[in-house]
Amino acid sequence: MKRSLLSVALLVALSGCSLMPEYQRPETPTAAGWPEGEAYVGSANAAQEQQMELDWQSFFRDPALRELIRVALENNRDLRAAALNVDAYRALYRIQRADLLPLVSGDVDGSRTRTPEDVNQTGDSDINSQYSATLGVAWELDLFGRLDSLREQALQQYFATEAAQRSTRISLIASVANAWLTLQADQALLQVSRDTLNAYEESLSLTQRSFDVGVASALELSQARSAVDTARVGIERYTRQVAQDRNALTLLLGRGSPLNLPAAADNRxxxxxxxxVPVGLPSDLLYMRPDIIQAEYQLRAANANIGAARAAFFPRISLTGAVGTASSELSGLFDGGSSYWNFSPSISVPIFNAGQLRANLDYAEISRNIQVAQYEQAIQTAFREVADGLAAQATYVRQLQAQRDLVEASEDYYRLAERRYRTGVDSYLTLLDAQRQLFEVQQQYLNDRLAQMISEVELFKALGGGWDTNAEAIPGSG
Structure with missing residues (x-):
């Protein structure tokens, strides 16, 4: 008995050996700093490196937009599913962790059996009773770290789902902001179309009176009517887009009640x-992006799975034992001399499996290499998204200023063309060209302004949706 206990103690002491490869983060497949050039403001790399906290409440300054984001974070179904996915993987991790510990069970059994006299050797019928109370233990010794590797894999997958939830949250915030900005832009375009229609209808009325007295030609009258019809088409198009924008925003908010949105303002x-968004940020802040954190945790999980595949080549040792008491009488179940015990260790050694274990190891290693490629791809994609955002941040400022100047020039051109037409200096074709140009540049300016704000939101998202100096980093990322 003492030798058995010593053997068990020795096996327990040897348990914990791991065949899992030591994790090493792959080399970053991008440059150490942001790109430089004409498209960027100064030198992003020369700016002072800094860490800062910039959450979405600070980034989005409009109270109505912040309220919409808050509602979406509470009700959006995609975010709710991501949170439930985290709970599911937490439960799977707890299941895998439990395999490392002994399974203890308590059983109480009882039976009474009557044997007829014609089948009993004594020729008499009798009744046999047996009662037992047993405490059983079953334990697989993890000598080669198979169970621990599986536990580590489950833990890293759980961490990955947590990062995926944060990524879903950031994407939702950006999507709500972009949908709201698109709605504001389309409402402004609708208002521009209505103002343009009013101007065209006024011009048509004047042209009609001129035609009636023989001053304007039938061609000029036809051109005026065509301009009015064109504006009417634009109004219907933007009316449809505004309705669709509201529907898209309602879906993101995750509730069916009507949106109490403020009325669109001309200067909103x-x-x-x-x-x-500050541009002087080091590129290593990309490691704070949830999607990159998720990719690295998935890489760690694949690395842990290799340890489990390697350990499968080695024997599995299980210890099974029970201790209890048994008696033919229920009243004597706990009397002296009724105790019993058994100890049944077992070992299973893989001998022939038609290459299954080797194939499992190959698959685990290939899966790890796939995760390495996906991790590197995630970093490259993130770097590209930030670089694009920095380029947009610089160029949109200059583009919008040029577009404002073009709007002012087109307004002057329209006013001048209208006066010259009314005084008979220029034809109606010149006035119509000025009207169309003003309408087009106004539309383009609003579209450019929308594109600029969306690019700022995407840059905010590309940098991880804000930085928190207290955020938990990836283990081993330091």
């Missing part, structure tokens, strides 16, 4: 809706 897109 001109207001300071977004905070400025």
């Amino acid at each position: 897109l001109e207001s300071d809706l977004l905070a400025t």
Whole structure:
């Protein structure tokens, strides 16, 4: 008995050996700093490196937009499913962790059996009773780290789902912001179309009176009517887009009640809706992006799975034992001399499996290499997204200023063309060209302004949706 206990103690002491490869983060497949050039403001790399906290409440300055984001975070179904997915993987990890510990069970059994006299050797019928109370233990010794590797794999997958939830949250915030900005832009375009229609209808009325007295030609009258019809088409198009924008925003908010949105203002897109995202950030902040964190945890999980595949080549040792008491009488179940015990160790050694274990190891190693490629791809994609955002941040400022100047020039051209037409200096074709040009540049300016704000939101998202100096980093990332 003492030798058995010593053997068990020795096996327990040897348990914990791991065949899992030591994890090493792959080399970063991108440059150490952001790109430089004409498309960027100064030198992003020369700017002072800094860590800062910039959450979405600070970045989005409009109260109505912040309220919409808050509602979406509470009700969006994609985010809710991501949270439930985290709970599911947490439960799977707890299941895998439990395999490392002994399984203890308590059983109480009882039976009474009557044997007829014609089948009993004594020729008499009798009744046999047996009662037992047993405490059983079953334990697989993890000598080669198979169970521990599986536990580590489950843990890393759980961490990956947590990062995926944060990534879903950031994407939702950006999607709500972009949908709201698109709605504001389309409402502004609708208002521009209505103002243009009013101007065209006024011009048509004047042209009609001129035609009636023989001053304007039938061609000029036809051109005026065509301009009115064109504006009417634009109104219907933007009316449809505004309705669709509201539907898209309602879906993101995750609730069916009507949206209590403020009325569109002519200068709403001109207001300071977004905070400025600083450009002087080191590229290693990409490691704070949830999607990159998720990719690295998945890589760690694949690395742990190799340890489990390697350990499968080695014997599995299980210890099974029981201790209890038994008696033919229920009243004597706990009397002296009724105790019993058994100890049944077992060992299973793989001898022939038609190459299954080797194939499992090959698959685990290939899966790890796939995760390495996907991790590197995630970093490259993130670097590209930030670089694109920095380029957009610089160029959109200059583009919008040029577009504003073009709008002012087109307004002057329209006013001048209208006066010259009314005084008979120029033809109606010149006035019509000025009207169309003004309408087009106004539309283009609103579209450019929308594109600028969306690019700022995407840059905010590309940098991880804000930085928190207290955020938990990936283990081993330091």
